[in-house]
Amino acid sequence: MRIKVEKRLETPKIVYIIIPVASILTSLLFVGVLLLAIGVNPLEAYGVMLSRAFGTKFGFTELFVKTAPIILTGLAVSIPLRAGLWNIGAEGQLYMGAFAASFVALYFYPPIIVLPLMVLFGLLAGMAWASIPGFLKAKFDLNEIISTLLLNYVAIYWVEYLVYGPMRGKEVYNFPYSDLFNDYAILPRFFGTRFHVGVIISFLIAIAIYILITKTSYGFAVKIVGSNPKAAEFAGISRKKIIVSAMLIGGAIAGFAGMMEVSGLHLRLRAAVSPGYGYTGIPVALLARGNPLFVIVAAFLFGLLYVGGSAMQTTFGIPVAIVDVFQALVVLFIIGGDFFTRYSISFGEKGEKR
Amino acid sequence: MRFGGSNLVSSELNSENKTEDNKMENKKILEMKGITKIFPRVVANDKVDFEVNAGEIHGLLGENGAGKTTLMSILYGLYRPDGGEIIFDGGKVEFHSPGDAIKAGIGMVHQHFMLVNKMTALNNILLGYRTPKDPLMDYEWARKRVEKLSKTYGIEVDFDEQVINMSVGEQQRVEILKALFRDVKLLILDEPTSVLTPIETEKLFKALRRMSEEGLTVIFITHKLKEALEVTDRITVLRRGKNVGTLITKDTNEKDLARLMVGREVEIVIEKKKKESGEPVLRIEEIYAKNDRGLPALKGINLTVKRGEILGMAGVSGNGQKELEEVIVGTRKVEKGRLIFNGEDITDYGVGRRVALGISCIPEDRIETGMAPSLTVEENLILRDYVKFTKNGFMDFEIIEKHAEKLIDEFGIKTPSPKVAARTLSGGNIQRLIIARELSRNPVLLVASQPTRGLDIAGIEYVRKRLISFAEEGKAVLLISEDLEEIMQLSDRIAVIYEGKIRGIFDREEADLEKIGILMSGGFLEN
Numbered sequence A: 001m002r003i004k005v006e007k008r009l010e011t012p013k014i015v016y017i018i019i020p021v022a023s024i025l026t027s028l029l030f031v032g033v034l035l036l037a038i039g040v041n042p043l044e045a046y047g048v049m050l051s052r053a054f055g056t057k058f059g060f061t062e063l064f065v066k067t068a069p070i071i072l073t074g075l076a077v078s079i080p081l082r083a084g085l086w087n088i089g090a091e092g093q094l095y096m097g098a099f100a101a102s103f104v105a106l107y108f109y110p111p112i113i114v115l116p117l118m119v120l121f122g123l124l125a126g127m128a129w130a131s132i133p134g135f136l137k138a139k140f141d142l143n144e145i146i147s148t149l150l151l152n153y154v155a156i157y158w159v160e161y162l163v164y165g166p167m168r169g170k171e172v173y174n175f176p177y178s179d180l181f182n183d184y185a186i187l188p189r190f191f192g193t194r195f196h197v198g199v200i201i202s203f204l205i206a207i208a209i210y211i212l213i214t215k216t217s218y219g220f221a222v223k224i225v226g227s228n229p230k231a232a233e234f235a236g237i238s239r240k241k242i243i244v245s246a247m248l249i250g251g252a253i254a255g256f257a258g259m260m261e262v263s264g265l266h267l268r269l270r271a272a273v274s275p276g277y278g279y280t281g282i283p284v285a286l287l288a289r290g291n292p293l294f295v296i297v298a299a300f301l302f303g304l305l306y307v308g309g310s311a312m313q314t315t316f317g318i319p320v321a322i323v324d325v326f327q328a329l330v331v332l333f334i335i336g337g338d339f340f341t342r343y344s345i346s347f348g349e350k351g352e353k354r
Numbered sequence B: 001m002r003f004g005g006s007n008l009v010s011s012e013l014n015s016e017n018k019t020e021d022n023k024m025e026n027k028k029i030l031e032m033k034g035i036t037k038i039f040p041r042v043v044a045n046d047k048v049d050f051e052v053n054a055g056e057i058h059g060l061l062g063e064n065g066a067g068k069t070t071l072m073s074i075l076y077g078l079y080r081p082d083g084g085e086i087i088f089d090g091g092k093v094e095f096h097s098p099g100d101a102i103k104a105g106i107g108m109v110h111q112h113f114m115l116v117n118k119m120t121a122l123n124n125i126l127l128g129y130r131t132p133k134d135p136l137m138d139y140e141w142a143r144k145r146v147e148k149l150s151k152t153y154g155i156e157v158d159f160d161e162q163v164i165n166m167s168v169g170e171q172q173r174v175e176i177l178k179a180l181f182r183d184v185k186l187l188i189l190d191e192p193t194s195v196l197t198p199i200e201t202e203k204l205f206k207a208l209r210r211m212s213e214e215g216l217t218v219i220f221i222t223h224k225l226k227e228a229l230e231v232t233d234r235i236t237v238l239r240r241g242k243n244v245g246t247l248i249t250k251d252t253n254e255k256d257l258a259r260l261m262v263g264r265e266v267e268i269v270i271e272k273k274k275k276e277s278g279e280p281v282l283r284i285e286e287i288y289a290k291n292d293r294g295l296p297a298l299k300g301i302n303l304t305v306k307r308g309e310i311l312g313m314a315g316v317s318g319n320g321q322k323e324l325e326e327v328i329v330g331t332r333k334v335e336k337g338r339l340i341f342n343g344e345d346i347t348d349y350g351v352g353r354r355v356a357l358g359i360s361c362i363p364e365d366r367i368e369t370g371m372a373p374s375l376t377v378e379e380n381l382i383l384r385d386y387v388k389f390t391k392n393g394f395m396d397f398e399i400i401e402k403h404a405e406k407l408i409d410e411f412g413i414k415t416p417s418p419k420v421a422a423r424t425l426s427g428g429n430i431q432r433l434i435i436a437r438e439l440s441r442n443p444v445l446l447v448a449s450q451p452t453r454g455l456d457i458a459g460i461e462y463v464r465k466r467l468i469s470f471a472e473e474g475k476a477v478l479l480i481s482e483d484l485e486e487i488m489q490l491s492d493r494i495a496v497i498y499e500g501k502i503r504g505i506f507d508r509e510e511a512d513l514e515k516i517g518i519l520m521s522g523g524f525l526e527n
């Protein structure tokens, strides 16, 4: 028997749905084997995952709380992606947003302006951080994958330095935390859970971005640049402006995610503001093929992984690393699955000559 | 019995030539039976029967979108047919990829070449090939083999030159050698001559005849009836996805072929009235510019395009035409000199501003610069004016669709709907799309590079008429073309470009082909 790989010239639409679903199922299977290996019944584990996320009020709201930042980072990756850019730096942009918002929360006055200023500074800090690779790409054609990735480390260590040093709180013993924010610097919460107003705003942002990139002339220009940069230039669209602006919008959204996490969830600046939401945004954007509405769907999936992961951890004592493995596998299978959207595979002799 | 004038010679050869014998027996090398290919809402091939004899040159003709490229892509394993079977070289075959087709002995040269720019010709030819010393590369062996092929068929290529430095014609020769290197028995050429100069075309035909003499079979797609009549043995005509007839070349003529292709009588009469031209619209003053490789491409161009005229620019491609086009459009930097448009110095204006002033352009590189392949037809039709199709920053999809429907109708763009990706259109229909967009913008100046390249007869007629009426409306056209016939037919004045300089400008009355030919090849006229 022979396996034949052919390049697809036409990809049926259904393939775009089958592949992601199959990728996820395959990774469930693999993780199942891993779970078995450490003596946990995978079906039971997955059951716990689902019942936690959908069975309890706390779990259900927590699903939204975890999904919201992933929606935002998914968008932060998607918009540049539509212009043909890889923003691997949403994580760093998120950290800078968290830092700027915390700075405002801790040191600004009077209370009435603090929350709006936190939003503003969060957006601006994310933007500023994203503008560096954007500018370098536009001006010197420096590879944005490398520059955004490296800037993540700078941002993460910057925040770490702050919470171990200058911004460390007075009443936090030896933890790398800042002081708790005052009430006026905290996003309102509902239902007696951690469900905060930022979640709703995240959904609204996704819808707004959907409108921006599918309905406006700006979105059209971005699409042309992503499809054929030379045609864009021929159409009088400045490729550089689009590159920089797409990065800025992405950075702003990631920066807002950072603000939202400190102000809605942690209520202070701390090391590890995000468990890697910025990186999670990449497979989310890929799964959604850059469409903001699909980003919401894909983000829920990864939100479920986070919520379910911690449930599995507490119930079975599974190391948290398994959740990371799970995520990594999903990403791998999605990227691998992309191969199947471009190539088709067939088995057997019947295709051979004579 | 083949190529026109040399009837006697070739029939004399017949008795000694084995392949000619084959041909007499009409030994079939290829039979495609009942081939059907259905794309969403388009039947590209409709139960096509197509037969090719061993050793013949078989012409494949048909209007834009008739299904020629699709049929050949199926044969080459790029598409899977929805119905029908292929018998090649004595057995039923089913190709899943071009690799399969090549292994079976079928090669194809696409209109858009698939070469690696930064590699030498030799390396491109060897790409993916296993030489006898595999896994080591046996360059010695390969070079000898390629040189032999090159000599046998008279296909000249500098094997150590990088592809990026080659003319289109030379790149095409590399592609052909690449196929021949893999010992193909059947070579498919999809519109090879549309990018060639007349001299290069003649050379290609010589090579094709050599191949045929050596027993190779060639399928040759073209829109130029004269070429088909000159070089082929038999001709098959496709119309709307159906085979409407296979003819023996020597028994047919241009008129019959045209009728078969279009389904009705076609007569191309293009009349151009003599016109007084008016005010200058574009003044090009001492323009210097470099090409992509950073070498001087334009060396002090002076030229004026006037209101109401078509200024034809004759020249062998690669002499600065593309750079001049880009300088006017605004996508190429000017080193020195000025551009004056309607009295306004636009040298430093960006592309967008020039678009707004009314400068249109049908670019030479259609696919690379003219369109965004993954965007829909209607989106591509507003590519350069999308801002005009907005309401308060929002795209007005209703008007965009209406606009598209109007242009699709007016310019005869064959597409199942305005909402399909432009990439799925046939070559000639992509060309129509770009022409429709650029003409419908109602510009003041149109730069048209090879505007009829790749179009079928009706399309050529239509575009030429549009250009003339466009000029008659008092607008200006700069027509850049390698097709001297087209230049002579349409132009009020003719400028000849050679090595980045204008070597002469003639009024239509005083221009003759001989003078232009001398200047185009770098010669001088005696006064």
Ligand SMILES: Nc1ncnc2c1ncn2[C@@H]1O[C@H](COP(=O)(O)OP(=O)(O)OP(=O)(O)O)[C@@H](O)[C@H]1O
Pocket (backbone or CB within 6 Å): A009, A010, B039, B040, B042, B043, B044, B062, B063, B064, B065, B066, B067, B068, B069, B070, B071, B414, B415, B416, B423, B424, B425, B426, B427, B428, B429, B454
């Ligand atoms: N990948 C595709 N997806 C959808 N439709 C396609 C695709 N390729 C071709 N078509 C359609 O099939 C028809 C035939 O196209 P084809 O490219 O074979 O024409 P052609 O005879 O080569 O024309 P031309 O002379 O313009 O090159 C066209 O109407 C085209 O729109």
Ligand SMILES: [Mg+2]
Pocket (backbone or CB within 6 Å): B068, B069, B070, B426, B427, B428
């Ligand atoms: Mg074609």
